[in-house]
């Protein structure tokens with residue numbers, strides 16, 4: 001007898017969500033999808049393996065009919081995620097099946113995740129925060145790292161659903177703990193990208209070859225992901241935004257949002273984060289100067305004051 005078709009709902013089909021959802025289809029899931037942009041939903045459905053819902057509540061109803069394993073979401077900010085689950089046309093209004101897990105992978109504030117968890121629990125649903133690290137290339141290659149917050153038993157079930165999209169899975173603690181790990185990671189990433197850019201700019205201006213300096217740093221104590229994988233200097237690594245006019249990567253506006261989340265949590269927990277705070281202001285200034293849609297490694301271009309390739 002053929003195995004039962006696996007079904008899931010997927011909400012938010014942007015840069016990350018579309019690739020994650022496509023990997024679920026490729027690994028045998030039948031999806032019900034919704035994006036607030038109808039053209040985005042239609043484009044995804046036209047590629048096969050999915051049917052469209054006209055709202056999150058309708059998606060939840062369709063998922064209940066099909067006894068879906070989970071409803072996943074990948075939207076920009078906490079306000080969007082609250083709208084998706086708690087809005088007048090939200091998932092909880094649609095009454096999904098009680099066994100359907102609610103899994104949000106957006107990088108958002110912890111308060112929103114805990115609020116949705118509380119409201120979902122009142123109706124008997126299990127919600128887990130499942131943010132990801134790895135950006136667009138890892139979303140495409142299905143090698144994302146998932147940091148999950150929520151009930152441990154439900155985590156084991158969630159892991160099975162997340163498997164088609166990821167390679168590494170961590171249970172971090174109760175709801176919100178996945179986001180805690182994610183916010184900490186991104187604060188470190190933001191700081192290290194500025195440090196890497198300053199360092200490479202200094203060495204290059206002092207006359208060192210950019211490839212030689214990268215090679216040395218990559219095997220020395222200054223090594224980091226920003227140096228050896230996502231190098232910010234154009235032409236050093238072939239498939240990174242820096243070699244593509246800083247396009248199609250992790251937008252400066254998004255890392256600025258994540259640093260804002262880190263600063264909010266630092267204030268709440270009375271943690272000193274001087275470099276996180278300065279990084280936040282540096283990236284915020286870049287947004288104000290029009291770099292919000294450029295990849296965040298564009299900080300190297302700004303520091304090296306070579307604006308020619310950005311201005312054309």
Ligand code: NAD
Pocket residue numbers: 011012013014015016017034035036037040074075076077080081083084105106107108132133134135136249250251254
């Ligand atoms: P994106 O802007 O490309 O996509 C977001 C999608 O959500 C869009 O298609 C938008 O139309 C849709 N959307 C917005 N509000 C909605 C709503 N109320 N209902 C349904 N759909 C809605 O963003 P992205 O790059 O895919 O990022 C999504 C989340 O993942 C963000 O929280 C981001 O910080 C996080 N993230 C991004 C990356 C990355 O490299 N881009 C990496 C890890 C995590």
